[in-house]
């Protein structure tokens with residue numbers, strides 16, 4: 099084998115992976131249909147394409163209602179608002195997630211409380227939730243991260259016992275099912291993103307699933323400038339809203355994306371299985387996928403995570419492995435997410451973040467989250483879900499590149515660290 103590309107050798111792969119996002123004539127026709135209709139915006143709300151997609155998406159996930167929105171950050175904020183979470187309330191979130199999960203809490207002047215993750219699934223560790231509950235706790239936001247799902251049985255049991263709201267962050271979990279119930283349909287709300295990198299996309303966009311008509315109507319009002327239009331006005335009082343409507347172009351594209359989605363997840367599932375088999379067969383140690391709970395009956399699977407064990411690589415750091423694999427033509431990421439307490443937004447500056455005003459003693463670093471820290475700093479290796487959209491050659495190349503880096507690991511161990 100040639101020497102490592104990171105040291106000037108020949109990269110194992112030059113070809114890029116499957117093009118993303120996926121589209122075909124269907125999207126082209128849908129976009130023209132909206133263009134010619136001259137009804138481009140989200141008003142009247144929900145507009146024609148938006149109503150149609152909301153109904154189709156609700157049915158697909160198995161929710162009585164789906165409400166479309168500008169993106170998957172504001173969906174979290176609106177779910178908190180519709181659920182009555184606000185000033186100085188505490189919301190339990192996993193430490194390892196995208197900043198929006200905690201950011202949405204800050205946005206409604208609530209306090210994100212960071213819970214550690216389960217090291218086997220990278221989702222919130224339900225056994226650690228109760229110790230974080232105080233009189234001020236109002237909600238839990240489990241995140242169904244990458245290829246796994248939070249233990250929703252345990253989360254719902256705790257929520258019921260303490261009368262807490264549950265908002266599932268499903269930005270990674272379109273199509274994913276827990277005991278045949280769709281992600282986002284178990285808690286009070288589910289929050290979905292259709293941003294460019296997500297499994298189903300219109301460039302930007304979001305959806306909220308919910309169970310009650312009151313929640314649905316509040317959400318529809320919140321995203322439509324606070325209007326209280328019949329027949330979507332069956333809630334008490336009025337709300338200050340914003341224009342967070344989705345456009346008809348986005349909704350029309352999403353209808354096409356949904357129509358091919360089941361085939362897409364079936365194909366990526368098969369390719370992921372082939373990849374894991376090949377990786378095991380290669381004999382390279384110290385790389386394991388996340389565990390999938392047997393109660394997960396279908397996986398949408400955003401991205402793909404391998405857990406890197408540096409002990410099996412003679413002490414090599416994850417970041418050096420990631421750099422070497424990138425150089426071989428296999429793009430991957432180490433610290434895609436890190437524990438949010440260490441994010442530069444936390445601890446807080448009152449000029450950018452109101453939490454110190456609400457609680458002068460607020461210091462997110464008081465919550466210890468060792469599993470989350472380890473995952474972000476040393477263990478996780480993130481691959482794009484697009485690696486699993488094409489065929490066997492792609493997954494074979496990833497395994498060959500990993501094996502090549504493993505075989506030549508001594509070269510990486512010898513190279514000076516940048517620190």
Ligand SMILES: *Cc1c(COP(=O)(O)O)cnc(C)c1O
Pocket residue numbers: 169170171172195196198199241267269270290291292293302303304
């Ligand atoms: C992408 C993402 C969001 C935010 O979605 P946007 O549509 O980009 O605003 C929220 N939570 C998680 C876990 C995400 O991955």
